[in-house]
Amino acid sequence: MIDFELSEEQQMIRDSVGAFARDEIRPAARPADESGAIPAPLVAKAWQFGFVSGAVPEKFGGGGDTRPAVTGAIVAEELGFGDLSIAIHVLAPRLFAFPIVEMGTDDQRAKYLKRFTGADFAAATAAVMEPRFDFDLSALQVSARRDGGGFVLNGAKCYVPLAAEADSMLVYAATDAAKGFAGVDGFIVPRGAAGVTISEREKNMGLKALATYELTLKDCRVGADARVGGDKGIDFSRLMSQSRVALAAMGVGVMNAAFEYARDYAKERKAFGVPIATKQAIAFMLADMAIEIDAARLLVWEAAFKLDKGGDALKESYLAKNYVAQSALKVTDNGVQVLGGHGYIREHPVEMWLRNARGFSAIDGIATV
């Protein structure tokens, strides 16, 4: 039955993560964007929230909480409101841990999950994207060929967050390219595995505080036990739907950041003797931003809700993510426009949000609910 109300628990999570985002992430965002480094104490503090350890089952020392995707979307939005780079950074270990929690074998769970239950941030990641203009999740070109008991991985990945510091990573590769999503497997590749080269840190237009890397896999051999889920494999389509929901939710957070900032500015800034917000040209931009934020958030929640019902949310998450990719660009662009020349200057955050928002059309698979 249709309901738009958050549960009390969700409301509490939203409030506490929202306060952290506003009071601690936001002030760190600009310096991090300029320097390319996220302060370790901030990452440590985020770790305390248990975004990663919480998802680990109790028997491996985690919180054992199976929060619904809707709650995950709420968390992702709030973190994205704080800063997109920092949000993706602090959630990156989930890219490794979460598929193992959900789809790994018992041995894999026992072996790999404990590391996420300690007091300190445990870097881990996943390699999904590939450096091609027509990169497509349903047609990965990184391949995994069976060889004796194990697999041999070949190809190139990009936008791999925290690759240089991660203990281990999941590499997604096509075991059967003809099968689309169903032909993809995830492989656990330990740090320093032979045949894996990690490039210099990537340089991008936005997400400048997030350390991402290219990865070359040249005859990288892994054992049969490296395949997530063993012979059963993974449900890659579902994992990517979860990822799209998370990224789209973060996008809503970025939109909301730009909206609030522009709205407050427009009420203060005067031109021709009156606040610019009293002019329809500005007021309508702000109204449009507000509509798009609510519309996008509802699409994200609906996709998350579908995931929680256990059904196939491929279409909903895909459409929501693409919607956000477009509307986040438009909303953050409006954010810059409302500030006029001042929006173009790096003293204000709006230009950073515009650069970050453009990323949503490029990135996929680098966050999860």
Place this chain on the structure above:
Amino acid sequence: MIDFELEPQVLNQLKMYHMVSEQMMRPISRECDEHEHQKPTQFYESMWSASAAASNIQIGDDKSKKPDPSKPSAPRRANLLTVLSTEELCWGDAGLYLSTPNSGLGGAAVMAAGTPEQKERFLKRFKEGKPKWGAMAITEPGFGSDSSAVTTTATRDGDNWVIDGTKIFVTAGQMSAEKSEGFVVVWATVDKSAGRAGIKPFVVEHNTPGMTVTRVENKLGIRASDTAMIVLDNCRIPLDHILGSAEVRKEGGFKDVMATFDATRPIVAAMALGVGRAALDFVRDFLKQQNVAIRYGMSPRRLSAVERDFMEMEVQLQAARLLTWRAAWMLDTGKRNSLEASMAKAKAGLAVTAITQKAVELLGPLGYSRKILLEKWMRDAKINDIFEGTQQINMIIIARRILNYSSKELN
């Protein structure tokens, strides 16, 4: 708890509305569009008896009960069910939906501004006898958007109000004023010097001497719906036909117009959704016949332009739908929804205008042809961006709310 699922009873009910759309509206859609002022009386009769039957089934809840926030059980859903059924019926035909015999916007005004006794007295007729219509008249030749500029007057004269003025664009005006035992709610000022506060709603019964329909408009779309000009010339009505109180208070009067809009804007948004979905469904089926697959999940950079257009139409429609559901749900749960109602209306009006225009484009020469209904839906869709507050007026309302500005500060 966030939930986007409609329960089976509701889905079943919607199937019934869908059948009405398919079997009673679509077959006469084109004819009613081509013969603008011809009345589909058979359709009126069937809808009238169908709605009598439906009111006995009653899937909704008792509209007369006020929501009680202390009791979370048995939530009200009347407004949500209304937007759902409206979408379903406008999928059939938006013009016919508007011409369906019922209390219409006149009923909405009575519900928003009338006393319990007046609701009973004026609305009872819609449950019995022959088909009847209700209408609401605010707009005048001199203004539309600025509904505080009402110049029609209501003057007290003994046991009567005397109404004088001209109203235009009254939906179902002809059916309500002259062709059935319905009524028109006329907004008039009792005190011009009081501005907005002096504007009050009056129920003018059908065929009241002094009320004349002088013109029925020819329109771009929704041609099955009559849009009338009504002249009120020394039109006498009983004193107790003023809805609510006659007292001119600062807070009174005009607030009722706004309260009506909070409830009707989600409905207009839902009308848009219905037309938009009609176009979307048509294009989907058409593409399927042409073996054009819509490949969800694939990189947008690998899709065809047609696929991208189609997906854009689909997600825009869904975004508008979720905003609409939320606005209706808020009314049901007793939350103030002016902002959200305007968001839904603004988004749906604009999105569906674009969706139907794109649908015609996608089918090329076929889309432009009057052999199929797409071009009609494009014409029908446009009205949703105009009435019940134009796109711009809804944007002003949204902007005022998010900026916390008064109508003086932003207009």
